Amino acid sequence: MLEQTSGVDEAGVVRWELFLILLLAWVLIYFCIFKGVKSTGKVVYFTALFPYVILIALLINNAQLPGAIDGIKFFIVPEWDKLLSVEVWVNAAAQIFNSIGIGFGSLMAMSSYNSFNNNVLKDTLTISILNSVTSILAGFVIFSAFGYMSHLQGIPISDLAVDGPGLVYIVYPQAFANMPVSQLWAVMFFFMLLCLGLDSEVVNRTFAMVEVMVTSLMDEFHQQLMTFFKRKELFVLAICGAACLLGIPLVMQVGIYVFQLMDHYTAIVSIMFLAFFEVILIFSIIQFKPARYEDYVFPPWAQGVGWVIAMGSIIWIPLGAVHTLWVLPGSFMQVTH
Structure with a gap:
């Protein structure tokens, strides 16, 4: 059914049956939220x-x-x-x-x-x-x-x-x-x-993750978004449409490899880093194993892409800390009495 390729470096073509199912899934999600x-x-x-x-x-x-x-x-x-x-x-x-x-x-x-x-x-x-x-x-x-x-x-x-x-x-x-x-x-x-x-x-x-995106953007840029989209329902439609387009690589013949790569580096690497930052990060790195799908081992460049995906969520912790220290008044060199 997947007609999968021999590896992640061979994209293949879109499986239109799976694309229609992807489209149906996002239509259902939209009408639910x-x-x-x-x-x-x-x-x-x-x-x-x-x-x-x-x-x-x-x-x-x-x-x-x-x-x-x-x-x-x-x-x-x-x-x-x-x-x-x-x-x-x-x-x-x-x-x-x-x-x-x-x-x-x-x-x-x-x-x-x-x-x-x-x-x-x-x-x-x-x-x-x-x-x-x-x-x-x-x-x-x-x-x-x-x-x-x-x-x-x-x-x-x-x-x-x-x-x-x-x-x-x-x-x-x-x-x-x-x-x-x-x-x-x-x-x-x-x-x-x-x-x-x-x-x-x-x-x-699905519902909640889309709601996270919608709520975050609406809270921060409500006036600008409403000026452009007029109604919240249209903004939610745009979010769902963008997410559907981002899912197209997953319904290509290379899709199972893309899924395994994303799942490995987000479900384990990113989330463990974010939630166990102070307790278990060290253990995750010591015991880390590269992503694989059955007997197929992803090439180094694909592992690198996986780390980029993982860093997409991890990097905000140090960046947020640096930004906070930068914008707050005072200085490390300042002595208080």
Whole structure:
């Protein structure tokens, strides 16, 4: 389906089927958020709750399949020696940061709409607990399917456990092909992914990230933007249109490599730097591994592009500090009495 090229240095052509899906995704995003955060909240009632229905239904179905118990045991029985690996802790932290939305600015953008007396502690605990419970529930669903696939293929579960897009779009659909009423489960599963794509861990990646851009620019340049666009809905349309155009490289034949490169350098490098700046940055650099897609290792120039992508968010920390020190009155050489 991807018709992927042999590497990131071979762009290929646009996959028009995927481009139309990209366009449809941004149309859905626009109509979900163009009226502001209130309309976003209404959409989330469905997109955030429906996946739970599908996950529970899939778990009930998967638990009845042969080998499912072995997969669940593989999931819940810990390998204690892994706790000694710093990489495991870094990846676990990156997963939590991405799933909750820490460091992206989306939480601050959304919280700015809260009432002044809103109970932030209650919201924080609720979201954190629900996020962890959801991750555990999804783990039972995924690994029960892994156990079933291991039973069918006669290979260890550890050889099936992969990460990245291969898990969702390659390994798991193989499990559907052998399930009763496979077409129904496949449709339900990918419809759930659509909901998660719109919602993405409580509107972090789509609604909220667009809202971050809209809110930031509107707060800073409201008069100029309204003079040009006249209405906020048109400004949101321009943001969504620009984001759609920026997504075109991802729907080319080179797209899977572009995705893996961006995901590696933003989901792990940038976010860990931004959020764990004072605690774990050092460990991230010591344990850093270059991006790769399956057996393909990105060439040095592509790794350099990845670092440029990562620095796009990292560089603002030192620049902000230097700017603040520059514009504030006083001097390092000035002695106070």
